[in-house]
Amino acid sequence: MDMPLNLRDRTKIFTRFFLGAVLLAGLFVSGCGKVQFSENPALSLEFSADTVLFDTVFTTIGSVTLPLKVYNWNAEALRIDEIELVGGSESPFRVNIDGEVGPSVTDWPILGDDSLWIFLEVTVDPSAASTPFIIEDELRFNTNGNEQRVSLIAWGQNAHFHGGLNELNPLPSCDEVWTDDLPHVIYGIVEVDMGCTLTIKEGTQIHVHDGGGLLVFQSTLRIEGELGNEVVFQGDRLESSYVNVPGQWGIEIDFQFETEYGIEEITAQRGGIWLYGGVECTMDYAVLRNGTIGLQVDTTGTDESPALDIRNTIIHNMSAYGLYAQGGTIDGYNNLIYDCGQSTAAFTLGGAYKMDHCTFANYWAEGVRQSPSVLFTDWYEDINGNIQERSLEGSAFNNCIFWGNNYSLTDFDELVVSLLNPPTSPFIRFSAVDVQDPEFPMGILEATLTDNTPPFASTSDRDFHLSSNNSLWDGVASQFAIGLDLDGLPRAIGQPDMGCYERQQ
Incomplete structure (x- = not known):
């Protein structure tokens, strides 16, 4: 079975992508002038989801990678002052932002009518609970003093x-x-x-x-x-x-x-x-x-x-x-x-x-x-x-x-x-x-x-x-002593039905 890419694999891919993007950006700046970033606090980002939810994850085992897409639908370019996990380095969640892995990044540019990918994983620490328990954190975005948050939720399960x-x-x-x-x-x-x-x-x-x-x-x-x-x-x-x-x-x-x-x-x-x-x-x-x-x-x-x-x-x-x-x-x-x-x-x-x-x-x-x-x-x-x-x-x-x-x-x-x-x-x-x-x-x-x-x-x-x-x-008397069918219901005596289920009158 094909396995999903982990954060390290995605980091390699997006590092190459990002380097290419940097070169293109350099050509763009030299040929067309410097990009102007808006400082208007009224301009905001939009997200593909307001909550990233991980299905049940066994403790100590890393989860699948889930994506979050960040959109700048404004005409002006924005510089995101900071993207950070509220839980910091102690958070069970891990973040990959267009190839950069860490609990936070600063001064991240996003052009007008453009977007960026964020990939998330989680590893849940064991606890004393026998039933599934909730792990929570938030991903915080600060753009020109405008703070926005995306909730991160995972169900943990000891095993x-x-x-x-x-x-x-x-x-x-x-x-x-x-x-x-x-x-x-x-x-x-x-x-x-x-x-x-x-x-x-x-x-x-x-x-x-x-x-x-x-x-x-x-x-x-x-x-x-x-x-x-x-x-x-x-x-x-x-x-x-x-x-x-x-x-x-x-x-x-x-x-x-x-x-x-x-x-x-x-x-x-x-x-x-x-x-x-x-x-x-x-x-x-x-x-x-x-x-x-x-x-x-x-x-x-x-x-x-x-x-x-x-x-x-x-x-x-x-x-x-x-x-x-x-x-x-x-x-x-x-x-x-x-x-x-x-x-x-x-x-x-x-x-x-x-x-x-x-x-x-x-x-x-x-x-x-x-x-x-x-x-x-x-x-x-x-x-x-x-x-x-x-x-x-x-x-x-x-x-x-x-x-x-x-x-x-x-x-x-x-x-x-x-x-x-x-x-x-x-x-x-x-x-x-x-x-x-x-x-x-x-x-x-x-x-x-x-x-x-x-x-x-x-x-x-x-x-x-x-x-x-x-x-x-109708079948024939069994070679085994079978009184019930797969549902736990009684078998007919002498001529039980074919198959694993008995018809009930």
């Missing part, structure tokens, strides 16, 4: 900070618990080391910086959210303009390799939460949003339990995948995964996946999507170019919906399988899928709708409740 600039940043405690007393901010790759456990309690808000995430390496992650008090993973950009921007976080790893043309470097993307050999991990009532790959499972679990048990979880607005599994073992139910730039879920390299009452709905609208909503494969190509098979035996999807906004097109189905050796019995049962391919292995389906558009309440509002009472959408 727990994890990680750093190292490639891997193991948690300081082997068995650590994160609570909701303050938000948690992840920088870089934070690792739950081998044999350790990280427990995240209900209501905890986790903000992840660009390129960062949580690596669970042969260890255990327990996310213990509750209905109405979910654990939320999201980016660390808190401005309102970033509320629905995908691709803000997710592990990135740089690799170098030698080619005939020299050393090449690539950046590989991994899950924002990456289970690499995860042991009995659980996720209940979690929300993952606005990342690159929400959840990646590269692990086989044990004979007694899957690598991941995921329930009542929502993953959405990922620029690549919502759930990306490579030979994983996952149990889950009442999950909603929607709006991903590639697939909502990719179950690759075989594995054993048991999921009931899950809705996979890809109505991605941020660009052209080239992948199905859900993908299954049971093979991979090794480094020698040989095809290796890994079975999907033991997988079972009941009462699920696999759909998206490509269902009426001919490019690809919303459920695509690439299987060298399909399971001997159906593993997708009493579900709804988009399948138009005549070569699709229908033997993997049982009592499944293949050409019936789910009656979602509103795809434009991303409301995936079923609005029809048609019995077509």
Whole structure:
């Protein structure tokens, strides 16, 4: 993701601009006479805003840069006697005035019908507050004795900070618990080391910086959210303009390799939460949003339990995948995964996946999507170019919906399988899928709708409740003991509905 210019970058740019402007001004003075500055105190400046407001800023982390434009709409040139931060050098705000950084400048010229740019940043000091608090200052302009002020306001938020600039940043405690007393901010790759456990309690808000995430390496992650008090993973950009921007976080790893043309470097993307050999991990009532790959499972679990048990979880607005599994073992139910730039879920390299009452709905609208909503494969190509098979035996999807906004097109189905050796019995049962391919292995389906558009309440509002009472959408008894749906409402006994939500009579 492209990052905004900081004050230092802007200083370099505007220093060059300012030097050029000085040269031009010199030519102007020598060729046309000296500029006359008015001393009339009745002449005033105008501003693009009377208040510069920063959205919530985590303590110790610098904000984005916000602009303020100053206009002199008068015909006469003015000399601004002083522009200063009222808080002086102790102010948490920083000012860049056309390339000059500091709490104040004096004798700043501005020609008639001209303007100047001011750029502002803020860094908030920690406090004892657990809720957002206000930071205030003013930018004061004094022109011929005429004083004008622009308010500067920022919301500060204390937080727990994890990680750093190292490639891997193991948690300081082997068995650590994160609570909701303050938000948690992840920088870089934070690792739950081998044999350790990280427990995240209900209501905890986790903000992840660009390129960062949580690596669970042969260890255990327990996310213990509750209905109405979910654990939320999201980016660390808190401005309102970033509320629905995908691709803000997710592990990135740089690799170098030698080619005939020299050393090449690539950046590989991994899950924002990456289970690499995860042991009995659980996720209940979690929300993952606005990342690159929400959840990646590269692990086989044990004979007694899957690598991941995921329930009542929502993953959405990922620029690549919502759930990306490579030979994983996952149990889950009442999950909603929607709006991903590639697939909502990719179950690759075989594995054993048991999921009931899950809705996979890809109505991605941020660009052209080239992948199905859900993908299954049971093979991979090794480094020698040989095809290796890994079975999907033991997988079972009941009462699920696999759909998206490509269902009426001919490019690809919303459920695509690439299987060298399909399971001997159906593993997708009493579900709804988009399948138009005549070569699709229908033997993997049982009592499944293949050409019936789910009656979602509103795809434009991303409301995936079923609005029809048609019995077509009745499912079958679950392979898990599920009494409630994602909303916490009761499931019908015997014939619960397909998808993560139950119709209520």
